[in-house]
Amino acid sequence: MSFEDLSIADRLAQIRPTIPKSVRLVAVSKTKPASAIREAYQAGIRDFGESRIQEAIAKQEELKDLEDITWHFIGHLQTNKTKLAMERMQWIHSVDRLKLAREIQRLVDKGSPCPNLCLQVKFRPDANKSGWDWSELQQELPELDRLSSLKVRGIMTILPFGLPPQESREIFIEARQGCDRLREKPWKHLRFPELSMGMSDDYLLAIEAGSTMVRLGRILFGDRPN
Numbered sequence: 684m685s686f687e688d689l690s691i692a693d694r695l696a697q698i699r700p701t702i703p704k705s706v707r708l709v710a711v712s713k714t715k716p717a718s719a720i721r722e723a724y725q726a727g728i729r730d731f732g733e734s735r736i737q738e739a740i741a742k743q744e745e746l747k748d749l750e751d752i753t754w755h756f757i758g759h760l761q762t763n764k765t766k767l768a769m770e771r772m773q774w775i776h777s778v779d780r781l782k783l784a785r786e787i788q789r790l791v792d793k794g795s796p797c798p799n800l801c802l803q804v805k806f807r808p809d810a811n812k813s814g815w816d817w818s819e820l821q822q823e824l825p826e827l828d829r830l831s832s833l834k835v836r837g838i839m840t841i842l843p844f845g846l847p848p849q850e851s852r853e854i855f856i857e858a859r860q861g862c863d864r865l866r867e868k869p870w871k872h873l874r875f876p877e878l879s880m881g882m883s884d885d886y887l888l889a890i891e892a893g894s895t896m897v898r899l900g901r902i903l904f905g906d907r908p909n
C-alpha cells in the first residue's frame with residue numbers, strides 16, 4: 684500500500700513521532716474540503732493553515748462545531764482583505780511588507796483583534812515569492828518595532844522550490860541563526876520566539892535546524908491539483 688492510499692489518521696501516525704512536542708504541526712488544508720479538516724481534527728490536529736481568506740472562511744462556516752481550532756493564514760494577503768484575515772485567523776505567518784504591517788496596526792487601533800504575526804523572509808532571492816530579503820528586513824525592523832499594536836512573534840520562511848537537501852539545510856540553519864540574533868536584541872514590541880519553516884519535503888531538515896512550527900500539506904492530505 685502506498686502513502687497515497689493511507690487515511691489522514693494513518694499518515695499522522697507515521698509523521699507525529701518525527702515531530703518533537705515543542706514543534707507545532709500546522710496542517711495546511713488549502714484546496715482540501717472541510718471534510719478533510721474534520722478528519723484531521725478527529726485524528727488530533729488542532730492547527731490548520733489556509734492561504735486564501737475566502738476559502739478559509741467557507742470552511743470555518745462548515746466547521747463551526749469544532750470550537751478549538753487555531754487557524755493560521757499562510758498566503759499572500761492583499762491589503763483589502765487584511766481586516767477579514769485579522770477577524771478570522773489567530774495567526775498570520777505571511778506579513779510580507781511594511782505596508783501590510785502598517786495596515787494591521789491601523790486596524791488594531793480601530794478595534795480589530797490582532798492575530799499573532801510572523802514576518803515572511805526570503806533567505807535566497809526568489810521572484811515567485813513575496814517577503815523581505817534579510818538585509819531589507821534589517822533596515823525596516825526599527826520602524827516595525829514602533830508599530831506598538833502589533834503582535835510580531837517570529838519569522839516565517841519558504842525555501843525556493845526544488846533545492847538539494849544540503850542547500851535546504853544550509854538555508855534553514857541561516858534562518859535559525861538570523862532568528863537567534865533577532866531574539867537577542869532589545870526590541871520594544873517585536874518578539875521572535877517562533878520560527879515557522881518546513882513543509883512536506885523538507886520539514887525534518889527544518890526541525891533539525893530549529894523550526895518551531897512546520898506547515899505540512901501534501902504529506903498529510905495527499906497531493907493537490909495544480
Ligand SMILES: *Cc1c(COP(=O)(O)O)cnc(C)c1O
Pocket residue numbers: 711713734757758841882883884898899900901902
Ligand atoms: C502550501 C504551503 C505549505 C504546505 O506545502 P506542502 O508542500 O504541501 O507541505 C506550507 N507553507 C506555505 C506558505 C504554503 O503555501
